[in-house]
Amino acid sequence: MEADITAVHIADSLINAQPIINNRNIVVYVKPGTLNLQEFALDFDLTAGATSVPAAGSVQDFSVPVTYEVTSEDGQYKKQYTVTLLESSVPENFDFELFGQDEKRQWVYFYEEVAGIPQNLWASGNSGFALTAGSNPTNATYPTQVTDLQQYVTSGKHAAYLETKSTGFLGALVKKPIAAGNLFIGSMFTKSIVDIQTRFGLPFNKVPVSLTGYYLYAPGSKVIDKDGNTVNVQDECDIYAVLFDRVALMEATAKDEEYPNRTWLDDKDVLTSPHIIALAQLKDAGPTTGTGMQKFELPFVFKREYKQADVDAYRYSIAIVLSSSKHGAIFQGAVGSKLVVDQLKINVK
Structure with missing residues (x-):
């Protein structure tokens, strides 16, 4: 737990199920037509002190999966997550x-x-x-x-x-x-x-x-x-x-x-x-x-x-x-x- 996405925050009114966080993949089932997948800012939590590129809360094009690279606080560990918003x-x-x-x-x-x-x-x-x-x-x-x-x-x-x-x-x-x-x-x-x-x-x-x-x-x-x-x-x-x-x-x-x-x-x-x-x-x-x-x-x-x-x-x-x-x-x-x-x-x- 050095370079992990630990939680995803998205309004219940936008989703069909709670976000699924696996080892290196995150899937969010969104209600069809409720948001613009091409311009959406997804907020999430990281392991204490870790950072991500792109940053949490930044606008991304989720019409295709988005890859986030998380780096631990001491810089020794890196992990890539593929995040998908799926209708x-x-x-x-x-x-x-x-x-x-x-x-x-x-x-x-x-x-x-x-x-x-x-x-x-x-x-x-x-x-x-x-x-x-x-x-x-x-x-x-x-x-x-x-x-x-x-x-x-x-x-x-x-x-x-x-x-x-x-x-x-x-x-x-x-x-x-x-x-x-x-x-x-x-x-x-x-x-x-x-x-x-x-x-x-x-x-x-x-x-x-x-x-x-x-x-x-x-x-x-x-x-x-x-x-x-x-x-x-x-x-x-x-x-x-x-x-x-x-x-x-x-x-x-x-x-x-x-x-x-x-x-x-x-x-x-x-x-x-x-x-x-x-x-x-x-x-x-x-x-x-x-x-x-x-x-x-x-x-x-x-x-x-x-x-x-x-x-x-x-x-x-x-x-x-x-x-x-x-x-x-x-x-x-x-x-x-x-x-x-x-x-x-x-x-x-």
């Missing part, structure tokens, strides 16, 4: 062909092109796992990876490859002995090995009918719980998508002390929130048969009535969640469980 919503097709690698810690991250602009819509637990990955990690060290093995690829040249990993001595010490391979629409907020948050969901302005794709799942041999004890069950994967009323969630959390006006779901309420509009989830989450990828189609089951006017106004958000261990959020799973996913699609009305 579009989450896309409907995902083929996992677009990915990059963290410069320092070597983990893989996936991104999508939205309105011709690369966007880090996907997040994973790789950044948190990096705290236990050792001094010389490789791509294969991490739970969330990419594969080009043709038996796993149904479209293009790559697929998402998720594997439950051991977090070693340090992870076991804090009762987090495993890390499921996971990938989700949203962002990951990591303070430390004991304070890692998943923030599910980004704006979506369509009515989903089903989630389709291809997958392969092979569970590991021994499931353990957070205390490292063996649990006599077979590991399962998880594939689901959630459409929720982001505005209703903001209103319900307006007075929360820790996260007021929350625009995302978390591990505790992503499947149970009263603000969920519709849910699509894989029912049979055990091992797939044969050696090849299997097609799935998950219908969205509507729990509440939606309003087309709210859809058009970007009131709703959607999250897609993939995990190699269904109960990975409570650190229960089998080391070696593998989930491969390709050619995801949100089918809409």
Whole structure:
């Protein structure tokens, strides 16, 4: 935390979701037509004593991503942030062909092109796992990876490859002995090995009918719980998508002390929130048969009535969640469980 953008300040009346700050990328979902993207002054906070070029609050052309270079107070550290103001919503097709690698810690991250602009819509637990990955990690060290093995690829040249990993001595010490391979629409907020948050969901302005794709799942041999004890069950994967009323969630959390006006779901309420509009989830989450990828189609089951006017106004958000261990959020799973996913699609009305 020597050369970081720590917070972004923009009026709630201009945005569809709270600004997303990742390691080197910031995305702000703005309401279409509410501001002039070609001439906008974005205000943000920096690590104490740090400076940025361009400066915070200076007018920039955000019709394309703007790069800010942040320099620490002592001048020893520099970090570049790509900041994008986006008027579009989450896309409907995902083929996992677009990915990059963290410069320092070597983990893989996936991104999508939205309105011709690369966007880090996907997040994973790789950044948190990096705290236990050792001094010389490789791509294969991490739970969330990419594969080009043709038996796993149904479209293009790559697929998402998720594997439950051991977090070693340090992870076991804090009762987090495993890390499921996971990938989700949203962002990951990591303070430390004991304070890692998943923030599910980004704006979506369509009515989903089903989630389709291809997958392969092979569970590991021994499931353990957070205390490292063996649990006599077979590991399962998880594939689901959630459409929720982001505005209703903001209103319900307006007075929360820790996260007021929350625009995302978390591990505790992503499947149970009263603000969920519709849910699509894989029912049979055990091992797939044969050696090849299997097609799935998950219908969205509507729990509440939606309003087309709210859809058009970007009131709703959607999250897609993939995990190699269904109960990975409570650190229960089998080391070696593998989930491969390709050619995801949100089918809409």
